Amino acid sequence: MSKVFKVLTINPGSTSTKIAIFKNDDLILEKTLRHSVEEINKYKRISDQLEFRSNLIKKCLMENNIPMTELDAVVGRGGLLMPIEGGTYHVNSKMLSDLREGVLGEHASNLGGIIAHEIAQKLNIPSYIVDPVVVDELDEVARISGIPEIKRKSIFHALNQKAIGRRAAKDLNKVYEQCNFIIAHMGGGISVGAHSKGRVIDVTNGLDGEGPFSPERSGGLPVGDLIKLCFNKKYSQDEINKKIKGMGGLVAYLNTNDIREIERKIDDGDEDARLIHHAMVYQICKEIGAYSTVLKGNIDAILLTGGIAYSNLITSMIKESVKFIAPVIVYPGEDEMIALAQGALRVLKCEEQEKVYK
Ligand SMILES: Nc1ncnc2c1ncn2[C@@H]1O[C@H](COP(=O)(O)OP(=O)(O)O)[C@@H](O)[C@H]1O
Numbered sequence: 001m002s003k004v005f006k007v008l009t010i011n012p013g014s015t016s017t018k019i020a021i022f023k024n025d026d027l028i029l030e031k032t033l034r035h036s037v038e039e040i041n042k043y044k045r046i047s048d049q050l051e052f053r054s055n056l057i058k059k060c061l062m063e064n065n066i067p068m069t070e071l072d073a074v075v076g077r078g079g080l081l082m083p084i085e086g087g088t089y090h091v092n093s094k095m096l097s098d099l100r101e102g103v104l105g106e107h108a109s110n111l112g113g114i115i116a117h118e119i120a121q122k123l124n125i126p127s128y129i130v131d132p133v134v135v136d137e138l139d140e141v142a143r144i145s146g147i148p149e150i151k152r153k154s155i156f157h158a159l160n161q162k163a164i165g166r167r168a169a170k171d172l173n174k175v176y177e178q179c180n181f182i183i184a185h186m187g188g189g190i191s192v193g194a195h196s197k198g199r200v201i202d203v204t205n206g207l208d209g210e211g212p213f214s215p216e217r218s219g220g221l222p223v224g225d226l227i228k229l230c231f232n233k234k235y236s237q238d239e240i241n242k243k244i245k246g247m248g249g250l251v252a253y254l255n256t257n258d259i260r261e262i263e264r265k266i267d268d269g270d271e272d273a274r275l276i277h278h279a280m281v282y283q284i285c286k287e288i289g290a291y292s293t294v295l296k297g298n299i300d301a302i303l304l305t306g307g308i309a310y311s312n313l314i315t316s317m318i319k320e321s322v323k324f325i326a327p328v329i330v331y332p333g334e335d336e337m338i339a340l341a342q343g344a345l346r347v348l349k350c351e352e353q354e355k356v357y358k
Pocket residue numbers: 012013014015016017186187188189215257258259260306307308309310311333334
């Protein structure tokens with residue numbers, strides 16, 4: 001009989017840490033540990049959250065009677081490394097140092113590989129990352145920004161966008177590599193991508209001031225006004241960075257990253273909450289419209305996913321605006337945990353070779 005592998009998957013997002021245990025493809029345990037703005041903003045740098053998130057994970061495994069010694073591998077969501085092709089990468093020392101340093105910036109997913117390695121090395125088992133947020137398949141034309149010194153970058157919810165693209169293709173009785181999709185992942189950050197026959201040829205940088213604003217990010221801003229803000233000596237570089245990610249978007253306007261709380265306020269007649277909620281949806285729709293031109297209108301479906309896709313109010317508002325472009329399919333939440341596990345399993349079962357981060 002072939003060996004059954006037990007894998008721990010760790011997915012640090014900007015507003016949550018999700019963990020799951022799989023026995024081969026079977027899900028044994030899944031937990032979402034949500035973090036409030038106050039909890040997260042206590043820490044200056046993402047790497048400072050290591051102990052906080054790592055302890056929560058260990059506590060959760062203990063409470064659920066999962067002995068770590070039974071694990072065969074640990075796999076984390078990959079972070080802001082140098083741009084790389086998709087796949088499963090063994091966590092190595094170069095990767096760890098780039099994740100700790102934040103070579104391409106700060107994001108919670110930088111902790112995925114670090115925590116996976118921390119747990120795995122004590123157990124003497126391998127640690128991996130899969131399809132990190134820097135998967136880069138952009139068409140050359142999409143890299144041009146408008147200033148030669150600034151190149152557009154592919155930083156997005158690659159793991160989930162790819163997994164949902166595959167799921168939708170299957171639901172449409174097609175294969176991902178034959179389909180054209182616009183995928184909007186709506187979580188703590190929001191990214192909108194154009195998937196052309198299995199390649200993400202253009203995508204909003206979900207982290208750094210592009211696309212729609214999100215629960216905790218500013219999205220694209222009027223540049224002239226941003227420049228004034230940078231040079232008026234009122235804010236440090238760190239403070240401006242926090243306005244773009246962490247303290248931007250819904251957090252800046254309404255002091256919460258929680259859509260459910262905002263929708264309760266709307267139900268209670270809060271007009272400010274209604275306007276800001278509407279503005280976020282409006283910007284998502286505009287971006288979907290823009291990306292329909294990238295695919296020249298040849299689109300199998302528009303896919304809405306991420307935690308925010310649980311909101312019927314938001315998905316129905318988006319459908320209303322974009323359904324003229326292509327059919328809209330909603331996949332609430334994400335397929336990231338199974339995608340992480342399967343990435344590790346393919347390597348453990350020798351069906352695929354692990355990739356080396358250099
Ligand atoms: N059932 C729900 N209804 C509406 N919004 C939800 C629901 N569950 C989560 N969300 C919202 O989804 C967002 C987080 O999405 P998620 O994909 O979990 O993000 P991340 O992985 O970035 O932490 C938050 O704004 C949260 O309030």
